[in-house]
Amino acid sequence: MSDFIISLEGTETGHHAALILALMAAFLHALFGALQKGKHDPWLSRGAMDFFYCIIAAPFALFVVPWPEPHMWLIFLGMFVIHMAYKVAQGYTYTKGAYTVVYPVVRGSGPLFAVIGAGFVFGEHFSLVQWLGVMVLLSGIFGLAVYNLRTITVGRETMVPALMLAVLTGAFVALYTTYDAYGIRATADPFTFLAWFFFLDGLVMPVVALLRYRNMEFKPALGPLAVKGFFGGIVAYFSFGCIMLATRLDNVGEAAVLRETSTVFAALIGWIVLGEKVGPRRLSLMALIAAGAVIVEMGG
Numbered sequence: 001m002s003d004f005i006i007s008l009e010g011t012e013t014g015h016h017a018a019l020i021l022a023l024m025a026a027f028l029h030a031l032f033g034a035l036q037k038g039k040h041d042p043w044l045s046r047g048a049m050d051f052f053y054c055i056i057a058a059p060f061a062l063f064v065v066p067w068p069e070p071h072m073w074l075i076f077l078g079m080f081v082i083h084m085a086y087k088v089a090q091g092y093t094y095t096k097g098a099y100t101v102v103y104p105v106v107r108g109s110g111p112l113f114a115v116i117g118a119g120f121v122f123g124e125h126f127s128l129v130q131w132l133g134v135m136v137l138l139s140g141i142f143g144l145a146v147y148n149l150r151t152i153t154v155g156r157e158t159m160v161p162a163l164m165l166a167v168l169t170g171a172f173v174a175l176y177t178t179y180d181a182y183g184i185r186a187t188a189d190p191f192t193f194l195a196w197f198f199f200l201d202g203l204v205m206p207v208v209a210l211l212r213y214r215n216m217e218f219k220p221a222l223g224p225l226a227v228k229g230f231f232g233g234i235v236a237y238f239s240f241g242c243i244m245l246a247t248r249l250d251n252v253g254e255a256a257v258l259r260e261t262s263t264v265f266a267a268l269i270g271w272i273v274l275g276e277k278v279g280p281r282r283l284s285l286m287a288l289i290a291a292g293a294v295i296v297e298m299g300g
Contacts (some may be wrong), residue, residue: 030269064077129299
């Protein structure tokens, strides 16, 4: 499998595969965010998810994939620090803000920073048409956030700090997207990076969640939380795995932008699963997001 993935790098087939992987990551990331924001405390949800994807990844990292090259350990350290900072920012964001308000801001901030970062780190540069697509996509994403902010009444007293945290989280999304793309390209076998990423990344949040659980006055039942954690862990494998493979096969900036169609999927999940209303204005803004992604792809 590794040889097949490597053979696609820099080819037209690899470009199409990266497109499919980025869109899969978009849907799965929206689902992952909804699971974390669901009825359980976001910190507990994330801890449960990290626990399951850590223990599932451990045997693959230790016994299946090739052992990481010596230079990879410093890269893994940087990855660990960046993702921990992202999770802390994300946890506070989801605690203070409504999902359909903060999620578009997180995802809208991410691609802009990621495209700029990819230019500096990988020498990738968007054409004018692609920058137009980015602006169209961002206008839809931030328009959706503004619309939700005006219409949602729950938790408005914490909405301003939640939006500020959402922008900070978006910056960490761009940072980890660029850094992980560098990491997965720095090793000979991409699955070595993926296995060790999930193993190392899942070590801390379960401990944080356990400490939080012990201090809770009203403790949720562990059974449903464990089921969510297992399902969320599987979703995380495919969500983060797909986008990392996409950034190895093709341009980081394009993959980052295409993944932000997750905002459309998030709105649909909010409508179908969480019972939130989706009117003509929101549908129009979702269409803008999709149109921006199409423009970026056609302009490449």
